[in-house]
Amino acid sequence: MGRMSALDRKSVLLDAAAAVIARDGVAAASTRAITAEAGMSLASFHYVFPSRDALLAEVIERTLDREFREQSLVAESGLSVEERVYRGFCASLGLLAERPEVELSMFELMHYALRTPGLESLARRQYERYWEAAERIVVETGVRWDRPTYEIAQVVVAMNDGIALAWLATRDTEAALRMAAVATASICGMAVPA
Amino acid sequence: MGRMSALDRKSVLLDAAAAVIARDGVAAASTRAITAEAGMSLASFHYVFPSRDALLAEVIERTLDREFREQSLVAESGLSVEERVYRGFCASLGLLAERPEVELSMFELMHYALRTPGLESLARRQYERYWEAAERIVVETGVRWDRPTYEIAQVVVAMNDGIALAWLATRDTEAALRMAAVATASICGMAVPA
DNA sequence: TGCGGAGTGGGACGATCGTCCCACTCCGCT
């Protein structure tokens, strides 16, 4: 590994860690596995990060932040609310089917944070960011709702997570799509007709 | 540790493993930690189980089986469907608040199975048992539904999981109760009025 | 009352873990 600034190295290590975690799980993301994935020596790790947990904390922030960024309720004009919400769930399912390991590692990271002393607050904060990101999407729809948008957002997140977990465990796409349809109806039941 | 049959020992070890996993997580459930919890020597472990993974597989079956056994939609007469479904979600939330570690370990075990070669099918099978158990409860309500009961059950499980995950991450009980209310309305929207 | 085998304890193996240390290299500045 050639020379590079500590900042670049940090970024490379974070990417490598995310890759290892997605491929082999959090438990397999040892300092050695991460540096090997990044193609650098073991010493470089502690030159940039004080500890493995410090890196994992940053991985959690970075990974979970990227999660919802890729998603947005398709705001094509001419589509009904139901159509847009349903497409949103389907898009989420598409991402899931495309890269199951990534979504699985998302859950793992959350649980790792919940288990690790000093990182519990990180889990809480990240989940609240989930909610905020979802709320932003809910607001973007322009639909009027019969209750606060953040409540809608929380329900969307919960249903999305529940469906994702079910699919990860069973790989039953039909069931997931059915659940998405029910979730859509449930969400849209809270929309106030224009 | 005195003498006991291999079968008793197996049971004691399984209980000890479940306790360690609930308290400290799957990653901390080493053979040493488990045998120490059970108060027996390390050698006894491999006298009963061929490997750590073999024990964990049995822990998964045992633990997840117990999960839904404790739950049932309160079938008190004179209560509306909405009331019963909502109470069911609340009962689930009560269990969650009472022993968060147990529910957290449930998720962890599921993810461990999904990550471990040879145990993926176990995860799938266990989740399908989840569905079956939930369906049994749904059928017990005696309510008529506008679609197959197993579809209702799958939605119930997904919503329950989604709400549980949100609560574990944020410990926001108010939000969880709100989501339970929305989930209830969603479920009951699929009930056919008598 | 022996005796065989099921059950038990403690130690040891090699592998891997997170972390640390120190000698070395090489870029950027004077």
Next chain:
DNA sequence: AGCGGAGTGGGACGATCGTCCCACTCCGCA
């Protein structure tokens, strides 16, 4: 051109992991 410090590599530390082995105990049956 030389020099200081940021950046790098490889090896080593103690701890812990899963698994194994062997000497030992003691119950149940002949």
